[in-house]
Amino acid sequence: MNKKIFISLSILCFLGACGAPTAMLGPAYTLTSTGNVTQAGLSYGSNHLITSYTGKTPIENLEEITSKNIPKKNNIQKQTLESEDFYQLVKNKIEKSRGRIKLSNQ
DSSP states (O other): OHHHHHHHHHHHHHHTTSSOGGGGHHHHHHHHHHOOHHHHHHHHHHHHHHHHHHSSOHHHHHHHHHHHHSOOHHHHHHHHHHSHHHHHHHHHHHHHHHHHHHHHHO
C-alpha cells in the first residue's frame, strides 16, 4: 500500500511538467464531485477548444473582457489635472494664500 502511494507520488512529481497540470484540475474536480464522466469530458473539451481557437485560456479571456469595462484610474486623474477647472482652483488657492501671508507679515 505504501509502495503504491510512493510510486504514484514519484511519477506525479517527475511527469507533472509534461502538460499543463491546471488543464485537468477543473474536469478532475467535476468528475470527483459529480461522478459524471460526460460532464467532466465536456468541461475539458470545451476548455481545450476555447484555448485552441483563441490562443488564451477561458480565464484569460474572462480577465480581458472584464478589464475593458473598468475605466483606468490614471486616465481620470490625468484628465482632472489637465482640466481648466482644476487650474483655476489651484490658482485661486495660491492667490488666497499669498494674501494671507502678506497680511500676516504686515
